[in-house]
Amino acid sequence: xxxxxxxxxxxxxxxxxxxxxxxxxxxxxxxxxxxxxxxxxxxxxxxxxxxxxxxxxxxxxxxxxxxxxxxxxxxxxxxxxxxxxxxxxxxxxxxxxxxxxxxxxxxxxxxxxxxxxxxxxxxxxxxxxxxxxxxxxxxxxxx
Numbered sequence: 001x002x003x004x005x006x007x008x009x010x011x012x013x014x015x016x017x018x019x020x021x022x023x024x025x026x027x028x029x030x031x032x033x034x035x036x037x038x039x040x041x042x043x044x045x046x047x048x049x050x051x052x053x054x055x056x057x058x059x060x061x062x063x064x065x066x067x068x069x070x071x072x073x074x075x076x077x078x079x080x081x082x083x084x085x086x087x088x089x090x091x092x093x094x095x096x097x098x099x100x101x102x103x104x105x106x107x108x109x110x111x112x113x114x115x116x117x118x119x120x121x122x123x124x125x126x127x128x129x130x131x132x133x134x135x136x137x138x139x140x141x142x143x
Contacts (some may be wrong), residue, residue: 001032005041009050011073015042048075048083056087060099063087065127093136096128100142 003011004018015036019029036042048070055069057062065083070080105124109115116137123133136142 001036002039005036010042011047011051011075012042012044015033025094044075045079045082048079049086052083054085056092056095059129060123060126062096062123062127062129063092064129068127080082093132094133096123097128097136097142098129099123100133100136 001015001019005015011025014034016029019032019110021027025031033042051070052066055066061069066083066087067080073084095124100123101118103119104115107118109118119137119142120130120133124130
């Protein structure tokens with residue numbers, strides 16, 4: 001299990017699922033989990049932070065989608081809060097602008113109202129907040 005955790009950061013749920021998959025249950029499961037945590041192979045805050053950084057930079061996800069995925073993996077609210085600190089506000093807005101500009105170039109819609117609606121829906125699907133999306137779309141920099 002140390003090798004499994006050393007390969008990349010894992011959340012507690014992933015490790016428990018893997019232990020159950022290899023038929024380790026009850027006290028043995030708890031003991032292995034405790035050893036992994038004590039030896040620093042398993043750290044949920046570190047996992048949440050690296051998950052947020054990776055999904056933001058590589059997959060271009062917004063805060064909402066990252067939070068939902070971390071909740072799905074049963075990461076604590078404290079760790080989710082710490083993970084959100086990894087997303088720099090300036091980079092976050094720049095990433096959203098870049099996504100909207102790139103999508104705008106491939107949209108064929110000519111009606112400005114429908115065009116902005118499609119751009120907003122796309123960005124919301126990526127997990128960005130509506131208020132920020134509409135602020136950027138209304139400033140007129142994206143056509």
